[in-house]
Amino acid sequence: MIYDIGKLLSENTYPGRGIILGRSRDDKKAVVAYFIMGRSQNSRNRIFEETADGIRTRAFDESRMSDPSLIIYHPVRVLSGVTIVTNGDQTDTIRDALREGHCYRHALKKRTFEPDGPNWTPRISGVVEPDGQYALSILKSMDGDPTCCCRYFYEYDRPIAGAGHFIHTYRRDGDPIPSFTGEPERIGIEAESAGEFAELLWKNLNEDNKVSLYVRYIDIASGEADSVILNKNV
Secondary structure (H helix, E strand, O other): OOEOHHHHHHOOOOOOOEEEEEEOOOOOEEEEEEEEEOOOHHHHOEEEEEEOOEEEEEEOOHHHOOOOOOOOOOOEEEEOOEEEEEOOOHHHHHHHHHHOOOOHHHHHOOOOOOOOOOOOOOEEEEEEOOOOOEEEEEEEEEOOEEEEEEEEEEEEOOOOOOEEEEEEOEOOOOOOOOEOOOOOEEEEOOOOOHHHHHHHHHHHOOOOOEEEEEEEEEEOOOOOEEEEEEEOOO
8 A cells, every 4th residue: 555645644644753764756866854853842942954974963952952962963974885874863873883794783783772762762773775676664662662673674676667665754743643554655656856755745844843854865776865954944
């Protein structure tokens, strides 16, 4: 089943943080998207900004930042044509493992979910190869039990044109917030550009909870990329 990503987002007030990986409709571009949402003032007080190798989060108003742990990190890094996107500092863990000749799974076996009980927020990660192949992962607690980390890996060696996969930290809002379950959701990708896809995602993310969005379209033949950042705090 292929889901409408706009509908999925508009019907869920709090999917948390989300990663979308896929292929453009013309089969020429790898598609990457990452968004963050927030319920607390601390989480909402953030923006995305570009770096030399991707993006980072930073406080919009430094005077209002109460705890930078878990919310200040590099969501996206590019290393030798490989795009790494995650919801935490495991971006750096994966990058360092790749530099040492290991794979992303080797890196993530060293990590667990976030230490933020009772939510135990899952760590979600994605890796896109220069040829457009991609993989997604989620590390989460066993039904809210912090003594057991479940690690799931999903690898797509021949992405389908006009389609992708969506994984997010939470199924929905709640207290505690229930973790994502099942396989990454298969979605259609009709947008022809990073700007068009960003507009679609942004308008369907919950207005109260959305914080920042990053979309990247990578030309598979040349490696050139077009990226868009949208921040609620401007």
